[in-house]
Amino acid sequence: MSRLVVASIGPASSVQDGGRLGAQRYGLTPSGAMDRLALAAANCLVGNELFAAAVEIGPFGAAFTARDGAVRVAIAGAPRNADIAGRPVAMDTSVTLKDGETLTLGFARGGAFTYLAIEGGIKGEPVFGSLAVNARAGLGSPYPRPLQAGDEFTVDAASGAPELRIELPQPSSGPIRVVMGPQDDEFDDANKALFLNSEWKISATSDRMGYRLEGPAIKHLHGHNIVSDGTVNGSIQVPGNGAPIALMMDRGTSGGYPKIATVITADVGRLAQTSAGTAFRFKQVTMAEAQDEARKFAQLIRNLPDRLRSFDAVELNIEALQDANVAGYAVSAVDAGTWQVIAEP
């Protein structure tokens, strides 16, 4: 067994996985990763189950040190500078920390959440099948709260498997797609159009419970109190002040404000990765389109292992370069510890 010690970490960072399903009827929110694709990609790189628990790192920096042996990890999600003792580490790759080495991650450059998956997964005691932190309910393991410097994980010793990178599709920069409802009939056409045609920004006061949207005030037809009913990830509710809130993974399981629209499953992670202050728009799609996109998104995640690439491909290129008689330059480019840079897509 090795240990991975949290040397430093910013707020809004916690252990997350695929979420805690099946107990919403008791008010237990599912929690889980804000960006499921990135969680799955990081896990895939180190051979874990795709929705195994990983460290969800918020917008600020973090550093992790291997102790009592080597630890193999992978990073995916919001891009940020990463290095081991000055040696750059690319996003969407695995890397092995030798005993005593520290992986340092900078602030998110665009987006918010980056996932650090650990080979063999995070050890803990699942509740309702999940290690995901839900601080309000006192749930999550090994720490039922956001991570702090000094926390540590007991982890498998690094397997020595060859490092991998994963080729992910270019993230879309298009509008966030929504299906109208369930309570779009609580708004008149003008206000529905205002919602769909306006530019929105995510407020800095947003968190894993909900993203507050800054833009025009959306007015209700019959007031803002409805009888509480169920919510989903991506429900966009409109409270009395007219400023919509997109409910995220730590949402209450029910809510008493009309929900004008719901972000489609394929775009919830994209919304989660929209930085505070960045302008974006919504776009209405039909149920058929939304379900088609949901199926494609599930397939993309299922087939992530097909997108893994070894670094051998790079080595082959170097052989080709050697053949072309430019060997000295090319070889030093990989040997001098810049290996990871070459792998960056």
Next chain:
Amino acid sequence: MAATLPPPRLLPSGDSAVTVEFSRTIDEDANQRVLALDKALAASPVDGITESVPTYRSLLVHYDPGKIGFDTLGEKLLALASQPLPPATTARRWRIPVAYGGEHGIDLEDVAKALNTTPDDIVARHVAGDYKVAMIGFTPGWSYLSGLDKSLHMPRRQNPRLLTPAGTISIGGIQAGIQCLAAPSGWHLLGRTPVRTYQLHRNPTFLTEPGDRVTFFAIDHKTFEEQDRAAEAGEIVAEQVVA
């Protein structure tokens, strides 16, 4: 009568959930139909449904669109919802101790003033109620109760509180509630119960189920402290009345 039940509305809640709405308002008949549909789904599971969440007036059904589409699922749900209601079964009943007023119920006096009566009278009316757990939601174990005396109906607070204590017993609009964890709330706080409707590592983790009956009884603040310690240690504290 069974043949004339109006069909519920199917409201899309994104691509992976549908709200089966029986009523727009809090309505005892609608709640019975919600709980009946929930039971029917548990008894004959539909492939693709991942979980269902009963609320006052609707059942939120989560599903995997990779296994079943909106239209097919909708037809199955409407068919199940048109079944005659099963005969009422005897519900469990919980007697929940409450320390009213003072530091535990900071709104009791204001509620009494607003309703032109005394705090004791508010307590008497609240204790006299025969409630039903209509739904559990918002935070773990938060039990929303129907059956609040009409004379206690009053609007929620203009400014919701950002944090209200664990165990809060409150009223809001036409609803009454048992809150388990500390949470934001816009309801009026009448008292606190030592009972944990949700407690990890206790069997059962969740005490209440939708459909359970509830009555309250007053305890003094000293008893509250004693029972609170017992509850923290894992005792249920609430009295279960078996009919």
